[in-house]
Amino acid sequence: MCEEKYIDAHVHPLIDPMKIIKEADNACVDKLFLLATEILLKKINDKKVRERLRRISEETFFLLDLEIYRRLGVSDIVKALEMFYEDLLKSYSEARILSEDVLEIWRIFPDRIVPIGSIDPDLPEDLLMKRLKELYKLGIKGIKLLPTLQLFDPEDNDGFEIIMEFAEKNKLIMIIHTGCDPGPFEIPALSQWANPLKLERVLERYSPIIILAHIGSYCAYRYGIWFNEALRILKRFENVYADTSAVNDFIFYEERIIKKIREEVGFERILFGSDYPVVLNSTIKEEIDLVLESPYINDYERHLILRENAEKILKEISRDL
Numbered sequence: 125m126c127e128e129k130y131i132d133a134h135v136h137p138l139i140d141p142m143k144i145i146k147e148a149d150n151a152c153v154d155k156l157f158l159l160a161t162e163i164l165l166k167k168i169n170d171k172k173v174r175e176r177l178r179r180i181s182e183e184t185f186f187l188l189d190l191e192i193y194r195r196l197g198v199s200d201i202v203k204a205l206e207m208f209y210e211d212l213l214k215s216y217s218e219a220r221i222l223s224e225d226v227l228e229i230w231r232i233f234p235d236r237i238v239p240i241g242s243i244d245p246d247l248p249e250d251l252l253m254k255r256l257k258e259l260y261k262l263g264i265k266g267i268k269l270l271p272t273l274q275l276f277d278p279e280d281n282d283g284f285e286i287i288m289e290f291a292e293k294n295k296l297i298m299i300i301h302t303g304c305d306p307g308p309f310e311i312p313a314l315s316q317w318a319n320p321l322k323l324e325r326v327l328e329r330y331s332p333i334i335i336l337a338h339i340g341s342y343c344a345y346r347y348g349i350w351f352n353e354a355l356r357i358l359k360r361f362e363n364v365y366a367d368t369s370a371v372n373d374f375i376f377y378e379e380r381i382i383k384k385i386r387e388e389v390g391f392e393r394i395l396f397g398s399d400y401p402v403v404l405n406s407t408i409k410e411e412i413d414l415v416l417e418s419p420y421i422n423d424y425e426r427h428l429i430l431r432e433n434a435e436k437i438l439k440e441i442s443r444d445l
């Protein structure tokens with residue numbers, strides 16, 4: 125039934141695993157990267173974190189993102205802050221998927237799933253190392269981090285450096301969220317740590333395989349927000365890849381974007397991602413069709429994006445368990 129088989133580099137186990145596999149079958153996807161999201165929930169109550177969030181909220185409310193606050197349905201700053209914390213707590217409890225949950229699904233479908241764990245870089249150092257070793261032993265193939273929901277600055281975080289070093293030494297894939305995120309993180313100032321340029325300094329020191337999720341471009345009210353920044357990082361560091369999750373309609377349907385990728389970095393490090401089931405009302409098949417039907421890429425590029433690049437990564441990180 126399938127002429128070709130594809131690889132999806134960005135799926136969240138937010139629904140019944142059987143349904144995910146069924147969706148994958150329907151889309152001719154034979155392998156998918158399944159992503160955990162581990163967050164230290166109590167961090168939100170930290171005094172320093174709260175102060176910083178309050179400061180960002182105040183600054184952006186009056187300056188940069190007034191229009192976005194309006195679109196989010198906010199009319200005054202007191203209400204904005206209230207909503208902000210409410211949303212944040214909500215997105216926190218919703219976004220929590222343990223690495224163990226991903227590993228469990230992998231054990232049921234070992235040939236279909238690439239298990240990507242997650243870890244909060246603000247864990248105390250001894251616990252962080254212990255957790256990294258534990259996840260590695262359990263068979264994790266990569267680590268997903270989110271500077272948005274995990275509230276960390278990649279330019280200034282010791283735990284992040286420890287994780288990068290561990291990933292380089294042990295051949296784990298790093299997947300880093302870049303761009304805005306749903307909920308309050310649609311406010312660009314609040315997502316500023318997910319600007320790909322924030323990774324530049326640490327990439328000068330560590331070079332694991334790293335995937336910029338959403339190619340810096342996801343942002344409901346400012347689509348393509350840090351696309352140029354993502355390109356700059358791709359151009360500078362050979363070990364950096366990017367996935368197209370949540371922005372397939374943007375990347376593959378803007379001729380200037382395709383041209384820029386082709387001319388500045390090429391398609392050898394661009395991976396297809398569906399972000400299933402996060403993109404509302406969209407299936408893996410619909411996301412793949414966006415790539416298959418794009419008028420701007422050729423068949424060779426399509427094949428790289430939908431299969432070959434991901435296959436190359438999997439070969440590079442393969443190890444015996």
Ligand SMILES: [Zn+2]
Pocket residue numbers: 134136337369399402
């Ligand atoms: Zn995602």
